[in-house]
Amino acid sequence: MIELLSYDFLRRALAAAVLVGVAAPAVGTFIVQRRLALLGDGIGHIALTGVGLGLLTRTSPTILALIVSALGAVAIELLRVRTRTGGDVALALLFYGGLAGGVLFANLSGGSASLNSYLFGSISSVSTGDLYVVAALTVAVLVTLVVFGRELFVLCQDEEVARASGLPVRFLSLLIAVTAALTVVVAMRAVGLLLVSALMVVPVAAAQQLTRGFRATIGLAVVVGVVAAVGGLWVSVDADIAPGPTIVLLAMAVFLGAVGAGRLIRMRRTESP
Amino acid sequence: MNVPFSLTGGEVRLERRLVLRGVDLTVLPGEVVAVMGANGSGKSTLVRALLGLVPLSAGRTELYGVPPSRFRDWKRIGYVPQRLSIGGGVPATVREVVASGRIARQSRLRPASAADRTAVDRALRAVGMADRARDPAQELSGGQQQRVLIARALAGEPDAFVMDEPTAGVDSRSQATLAGTLRDLVAEGRTVVLVAHELGPLEPLVTRSVVLDEGRIVHTGRPPTPQGECARPGHDHVHPHAPAEEPGLLS
Numbered sequence: 386m387i388e389l390l391s392y393d394f395l396r397r398a399l400a401a402a403v404l405v406g407v408a409a410p411a412v413g414t415f416i417v418q419r420r421l422a423l424l425g426d427g428i429g430h431i432a433l434t435g436v437g438l439g440l441l442t443r444t445s446p447t448i449l450a451l452i453v454s455a456l457g458a459v460a461i462e463l464l465r466v467r468t469r470t471g472g473d474v475a476l477a478l479l480f481y482g483g484l485a486g487g488v489l490f491a492n493l494s495g496g497s498a499s500l501n502s503y504l505f506g507s508i509s510s511v512s513t514g515d516l517y518v519v520a521a522l523t524v525a526v527l528v529t530l531v532v533f534g535r536e537l538f539v540l541c542q543d544e545e546v547a548r549a550s551g552l553p554v555r556f557l558s559l560l561i562a563v564t565a566a567l568t569v570v571v572a573m574r575a576v577g578l579l580l581v582s583a584l585m586v587v588p589v590a591a592a593q594q595l596t597r598g599f600r601a602t603i604g605l606a607v608v609v610g611v612v613a614a615v616g617g618l619w620v621s622v623d624a625d626i627a628p629g630p631t632i633v634l635l636a637m638a639v640f641l642g643a644v645g646a647g648r649l650i651r652m653r654r655t656e657s658p
Numbered sequence: 659m660n661v662p663f664s665l666t667g668g669e670v671r672l673e674r675r676l677v678l679r680g681v682d683l684t685v686l687p688g689e690v691v692a693v694m695g696a697n698g699s700g701k702s703t704l705v706r707a708l709l710g711l712v713p714l715s716a717g718r719t720e721l722y723g724v725p726p727s728r729f730r731d732w733k734r735i736g737y738v739p740q741r742l743s744i745g746g747g748v749p750a751t752v753r754e755v756v757a758s759g760r761i762a763r764q765s766r767l768r769p770a771s772a773a774d775r776t777a778v779d780r781a782l783r784a785v786g787m788a789d790r791a792r793d794p795a796q797e798l799s800g801g802q803q804q805r806v807l808i809a810r811a812l813a814g815e816p817d818a819f820v821m822d823e824p825t826a827g828v829d830s831r832s833q834a835t836l837a838g839t840l841r842d843l844v845a846e847g848r849t850v851v852l853v854a855h856e857l858g859p860l861e862p863l864v865t866r867s868v869v870l871d872e873g874r875i876v877h878t879g880r881p882p883t884p885q886g887e888c889a890r891p892g893h894d895h896v897h898p899h900a901p902a903e904e905p906g907l908l909s
Contacts, residue, residue: 418748532766539758542746545739549709550762550814551732589748597794598751 395622397516398508402618402632404523405575405584406611410592411530412568413585414603415561417593419541424461424562425582427476428569431457431483433578436503437490446503447518451570457483458566462558506577506629508618515574522571529564537561538599575614576629583633584610591640594647609639660687660722662734662818662849663708667717670703670873677703679873680717687817690840690850690863695870701853702740704870705820708851709737733762736811740822740853744795744803752798752806753791756781759813781812784839801832808836818849825854833859 390396416424435453439446457479464475491500502510511519530537540547540557548554565585572581592605617632663685670678678700685691685708693701706712708719710726721729736759744755757770757778764774782788785805790798795806804824811819825833837859843850844863857864869877 414748418746420747422747535758535761535764536766538750538754539761542744542750542755542758543739543741545706545711546737546810548711549732549735549737549739549820551730552761593749597749597792599746599748599754602748 394509394511397511397513398618398628399615400516401508401511401519401575402614403611404519405572406614407607408523408526408568409572409581409584410588410606410610411603412526412561412564413589414592414599414606415530415537415541416565416585417589418538418599419561422586423582424458424565425569425585427461427480428454428458428562428566429573429578429581430480430487431461432566432569432573433487433500433503434483434490435487436500436573436578437487437494440496440499441490441494443494447515447570447573450503450573451518451522451567453483454566454569455563458562459559462562466555466558502577503573504577504579505627506573506575506580506632508575508628509622511574519571519574522567526564526567526571529560533557533560576632580629580633583636584614587633587636587640588613591636591643594640594643595650609636609643613639661685661720662687662722663719663820663851664723665704665708665717665719668704668707668714668719669716670700670707670712671715672703672712677873678707681707681870681873681875683708683868683875685818685849685851687849688844688847690844690865691852692857692860692864692867693851693853693870694855694857694867697855699870700873701870702822703873705822705851705853709735709820733814734817735762736814736816736819738807738811738819738821738824740826741803741807742800742827744806746796749794749796751792752787752795752809753778753782755795755806756787756791756809756813759810762814777815778813781809784812784842785809786835799829801828804828805832805835808839812839816848819843819851821850821852823853823855825856825858825860830858836860837863 390399416422432450432454435450436446438453439449460479461476468475488500491497536552536557539550539552540554540561544554547557568585569578569581572584576584588606588609589602591609592602596602596605613636614632617635618628620635621628621631661684663683665681665683668678668681669676681704683704693704695701703712707714709721710719719726722731722734757774759781760774760777779788782791785808787802787805787809790802795803798806804827808821808824824836828836840850840860840863854860866878867880868875
């Protein structure tokens with residue numbers, strides 16, 4: 386591992402892995418708390434249209450993915466509020482439209498091959514410019530969570546109580562959706578848009594097998610996220626396999642381990658009260 | 659104006675159905691008002707309308723003299739929603755949930771203060787959950803979770819409470835705890851509006867009861883006394899009683 390760090394591209398990949406490992410589970414904890422675990426998936430699909438547009442216009446797929454996914458997140462939130470029934474169909478339309486649009490635009494640009502690196506991730510091809518964008522987005526995400534964390538906790542716990550506490554519910558709902566969109570773009574390079582949501586949800590699912598509180602869950606989920614992202618990157622370089630799926634499968638393995646460990650802990654707790 | 663809750667001509671439509679029809683309800687400081695009635699009579703909708711949580715199709719509601727959309731003094735209001743469980747897809751400790759009740763008194767960038775911690779401790783003690791503060795709230799029994807939700811409202815130190823079925827699914831010990839908590843609030847001059855299917859140990863504290871039937875107020879005054887089978891202590895209350903079945907209620 387140490388001698389691998391002499392490679393520039395691996396240093397950049399490692400930095401990106403750490404950033405993704407921190408940002409995705411941190412936001413993911415609030416998303417799971419709000420019972421919107423699949424939100425990341427939806428935004429990921431929509432982001433693909435941004436990537437396609439970026440390839441087509443020969444501008445930055447990352448920046449366009451950022452813009453389109455942020456707009457998509459706002460659209461999802463508005464649909465969620467406006468349409469009580471049929472809302473999930475409207476969301477499905479948005480997702481498929483996003484996916485189809487992305488593939489079509491990429492195809493038109495003649496860059497279908499590079500679309501793959503966005504669909505499934507290519508952390509080892511992260512450029513210095515990409516890394517700056519990812520770092521800036523991660524900072525934006527973390528600052529948002531620190532500043533609005535208390536309010537977001539109330540919102541994600543019980544929206545009606547948030548309203549009866551005088552919180553700006555509409556603003557906070559959009560804020561968490563847009564923050565999720567930023568996170569999707571952060572995680573896009575590491576694990577790809579189709580697996581983005583896994584890094585937002587699986588570390589949280591693993592952590593909550595072992596934790597008793599919300600803060601503890603965020604903390605442990607971030608640890609799991611970093612371990613999975615860095616460990617997955619290392620294994621993939623070592624074994625010369627694709628990093629995206631390796632990272633996600635490693636996170637899944639941690640989840641399974643946490644389920645077992647959680648059972649053991651609870652059994653012991655009930656045996657010796 | 660110092661009137662905690664005032665609803666005039668309140669009408670609520672949910673999915674085209676009229677759930678509340680022309681309801682007038684003014685709650686003065688220090689009152690303990692019980693909103694009663696059969697399932698589906700509009701009790702929950704009424705108290706949620708008082709807070710502006712459901713839109714009125716006619717009439718107006720005010721919190722301390724201000725419509726909910728322009729009301730800014732939410733720290734004066736404590737809301738205990740009707741929930742089967744505390745909710746949220748991630749574990750939260752009892753203390754975390756109760757501490758979140760301080761939100762209307764906190765500003766964005768300031769960390770929790772000593773006053774916050776003291777209020778949370780006091781709220782936990784008031785509902786007898788201080789020894790469970792570090793436990794995951796979602797793993798508690800229904801009655802204990804209800805006490806946590808009440809503690810969350812208490813932690814905000816509001817002047818007026820709205821409690822939606824605080825005694826539903828709560829064992830008799832938790833009900834007794836709740837009655838004690840409520841007695842202290844009343845002694846401090848707080849205002850309470852609570853929805854209840856039956857009052858149980860809360861009865862002596864209630865200063866006025868309002869009975870709803872099909873979205874209309876059909877009785878106002880002293881709480882109706884249970885009669886017949888209902889009057890037997892500890893009876894299992896399973897039958898829905900429409901007010902018409904109870905003689906004297908409409909008179």
